[in-house]
Amino acid sequence: MTETVQKQTHGFQAEVKQLLQLMIHSLYSNKEIFLRELVSNASDAADKLRFLALSDSSLYGNDGELRVRISLDEQAKTLTISDNGIGMTQEEVITNLGTIAKSGTKEFFSQLSGDQSKDSKLIGQFGVGFYSAFIVADKVTVRTRKAGTPADAAIEWESSGEGEYSLSPISKDSRGTDIILHLREDETEFLSQWKVESIVTKYSDHISIPVEMWQEGTPERDGEDGEKIAATEGHWKAVNKATALWMRDKSEINDDEYNEFYKHISHDWTEPLSWSHNKVEGGTNYTSLLYVPKKAPFDLWNREARHGLKLYVQRVFIMDDAEQFMPSYLRFIKGVLDSSDLPLNVSREILQDTKVTQSLRKGCTSRVLKMLEKMAKAEDQTDYQTFWAEFGQVLKEGPGEDFANKETVAKLLRFASTHEDTAEQKVSLESYVSRMKEGQDEIFFLVADSYEAAKHSPHLEVFRKKGIEVLLLSDRIDEWLMQHLTEFDGKKLRSVAKGGLDLSKLDDEETKKAQEEAEKQFASVAERFKAALGEQVKDVKVSHRLTDSPACVVTDEFDMSTQMIKLMESVGQKVPEVKPIFELNPEHQLVKHIADVQDETQFKQWAEVLLDQALLAERGSLKQPATFVSRLNSLLLSLSAKA
Numbered sequence: 014m015t016e017t018v019q020k021q022t023h024g025f026q027a028e029v030k031q032l033l034q035l036m037i038h039s040l041y042s043n044k045e046i047f048l049r050e051l052v053s054n055a056s057d058a059a060d061k062l063r064f065l066a067l068s069d070s071s072l073y074g075n076d077g078e079l080r081v082r083i084s085l086d087e088q089a090k091t092l093t094i095s096d097n098g099i100g101m102t103q104e105e106v107i108t109n110l111g112t113i114a115k116s117g118t119k120e121f122f123s124q125l126s127g128d129q130s131k132d133s134k135l136i137g138q139f140g141v142g143f144y145s146a147f148i149v150a151d152k153v154t155v156r157t158r159k160a161g162t163p164a165d166a167a168i169e170w171e172s173s174g175e176g177e178y179s180l181s182p183i184s185k186d187s188r189g190t191d192i193i194l195h196l197r198e199d200e201t202e203f204l205s206q207w208k209v210e211s212i213v214t215k216y217s218d219h220i221s222i223p224v225e226m227w228q229e230g231t232p233e234r235d236g237e238d239g240e241k242i243a244a245t246e247g248h249w250k251a252v253n254k255a256t257a258l259w260m261r262d263k264s265e266i267n268d269d270e271y272n273e274f275y276k277h278i279s280h281d282w283t284e285p286l287s288w289s290h291n292k293v294e295g296g297t298n299y300t301s302l303l304y305v306p307k308k309a310p311f312d313l314w315n316r317e318a319r320h321g322l323k324l325y326v327q328r329v330f331i332m333d334d335a336e337q338f339m340p341s342y343l344r345f346i347k348g349v350l351d352s353s354d355l356p357l358n359v360s361r362e363i364l365q366d367t368k369v370t371q372s373l374r375k376g377c378t379s380r381v382l383k384m385l386e387k388m389a390k391a392e393d394q395t396d397y398q399t400f401w402a403e404f405g406q407v408l409k410e411g412p413g414e415d416f417a418n419k420e421t422v423a424k425l426l427r428f429a430s431t432h433e434d435t436a437e438q439k440v441s442l443e444s445y446v447s448r449m450k451e452g453q454d455e456i457f458f459l460v461a462d463s464y465e466a467a468k469h470s471p472h473l474e475v476f477r478k479k480g481i482e483v484l485l486l487s488d489r490i491d492e493w494l495m496q497h498l499t500e501f502d503g504k505k506l507r508s509v510a511k512g513g514l515d516l517s518k519l520d521d522e523e524t525k526k527a528q529e530e531a532e533k534q535f536a537s538v539a540e541r542f543k544a545a546l547g548e549q550v551k552d553v554k555v556s557h558r559l560t561d562s563p564a565c566v567v568t569d570e571f572d573m574s575t576q577m578i579k580l581m582e583s584v585g586q587k588v589p590e591v592k593p594i595f596e597l598n599p600e601h602q603l604v605k606h607i608a609d610v611q612d613e614t615q616f617k618q619w620a621e622v623l624l625d626q627a628l629l630a631e632r633g634s635l636k637q638p639a640t641f642v643s644r645l646n647s648l649l650l651s652l653s654a655k656a
């Protein structure tokens with residue numbers, strides 16, 4: 014069979030076409046990054062081979078020196094990146110270079126707006142990897158042979174990036190992958206040795222295997238003083254440092270190098286917010302380099318998304334996404350962990366529960382928390398606020414998940430509060446405590462559907478009057494968080510929407526007396542309400558929390574809160590009926606008016622309307638809205654008849 018017969022043409026997955034178009038346009042201004050992406054892939058391919066060779070050293074054949082080579086051909090106008098790494102089989106080529114097989118793809122494409130400037134920012138987060146070759150090339154040829162397969166099992170992939178690619182079987186002498194970029198007419202600057210070398214130094218210095226370029230030989234020549242200078246032969250020379258970055262001394266690594274290394278391991282194009290690089294010797298021996306990203310990945314909330322650290326054992330790459338070393342609430346952390354205590358043949362299963370894993374996890378968790386603490390305490394809060402906006406909701410899983418670090422995580426939490434007139438979550442528990450009123454020994458919070466709903470809740474009335482701060486919570490996870498975070502700095506956290514609220518310590522004797530008096534006087538009215546409302550309420554009480562509203566509902570101290578009920582209902586869970594406690598404001602004109610209504614039927618109607626109103630304010634909806642409306646209408650009619 015001739016090659017043309019065997020050549021097959023395949024169409025790209027629709028998303029690839031879209032990605033290619035978007036990428037070529039939006040990344041053009043930063044086109045040199047294609048080299049970083051391709052060298053990064055080549056280095057990953059070497060890592061994967063080294064790992065497999067741990068159990069089968071024959072995969073190396075007679076070529077055990079892993080490296081990447083970049084060669085330039087001015088005549089053919091090509092730039093070639095060759096590696097002697099793992100290579101790919103035909104199936105792998107089809108999956109890897111014909112589709113986008115990574116997590117977050119769906120989320121990414123659903124976020125594209127069609128507005129090029131907005132979309133180009135997103136693409137940086139998503140990462141384009143191999144396809145970035147098409148920014149500078151109008152044709153790309155990939156020749157690859159999987160390690161351990163014969164020369165004639167190699168495959169050639171070729172495409173001009175316009176919707177389809179071809180595959181042909183070829184023979185390739187050596188293992189690994191050559192990526193040949195046929196440069197576009199106006200991209201010949203990438204044929205300059207100096208230019209390419211400087212890009213490699215800029216982006217790929219940290220790659221742990223040598224990235225080599227060909228150095229031409231020089232003929233024998235005469236020196237300045239007439240002496241003979243010997244001829245040199247052409248040779249491959251490493252143009253990067255070629256040592257694992259994390260093994261180098263901190264003092265020798267600059268920020269640019271840390272940033273580039275982050276991009277290499279995370280496939281994120283945005284620079285990280287912060288990092289922590291540590292070498293630990295003693296009981297356990299390891300080096301960790303952990304980064305806090307600036308942007309949340311597309312799949313942060315996808316439970317199946319892979320996360321975790323890149324694991325090395327004594328500088329040998331073992332696996333990506335080793336999730337055992339970070340608790341789930343820190344799953345956004347990227348980084349490298351290089352252990353000297355784990356065996357080279359460690360598997361995910363073995364990692365599950367070894368003592369070493371536990372101690373590494375403890376160490377890494379505490380490093381990350383320290384790094385976050387430092388950011389949280391910085392005078393300039395910009396970085397921490399950026400972090401909080403992206404990852405705050407994940408961190409809120411912490412108190413429920415990590416008992417040992419509960420207090421530390423609690424200090425990192427930020428909330429909206431009545432102290433600040435903004436929905437932005439800026440207030441820490443420590444700053445709340447520092448502002449607590451004399452006699453106040455609890456931290457007050459309110460959970461609602463939204464910041465606006467929380468801010469306007471009738472439950473806040475008395476707190477406003479007394480000038481007591483209340484934390485305003487409206488994230489989906491908040492109700493769950495507050496179930497686990499019951500205390501901070503020795504102070505109980507208390508929901509202002511629950512019964513058992515006692516602010517009497519903050520009142521002077523006169524107010525207390527007045528309240529007691531009001532309660533006594535109102536006792537019979539409360540009883541009348543209770544009788545009228547019957548089974549609809551758990552109890553009727555005189556409220557100490559209202560100043561402007563006539564009534565409100567609260568849940569009993571140990572009953573499930575309204576927000577929790579809503580949350581459970583929204584995921585289809587059956588919730589036992591929780592009856593509200595109905596609190597009345599005896600000072601309110603409407604309540605006074607109702608108390609004077611003699612007709613029991615009308616009184617009942619009023620009581621029910623008042624209760625429904627309070628339920629509406631609390632829950633945002635009613636079980637029987639039509640009944641509420643008809644009751645209200647009948648009362649309005651009777652009022653207008655009187656007028």
Ligand SMILES: Nc1ncnc2c1ncn2[C@@H]1O[C@H](COP(=O)(O)OP(=O)(O)OP(=O)(O)O)[C@@H](O)[C@H]1O
Nearest residue numbers: 054055058096100101109140141142143144190280
């Ligand atoms: N030089 C190579 N050798 C072996 N496999 C490769 C090589 N280059 C790419 N691949 C394979 O193709 C896949 C897709 O590469 P691509 O660069 O598009 O994505 P990625 O590296 O997984 O992630 P990102 O897009 O974020 O860089 C890789 O995961 C790898 O399996």
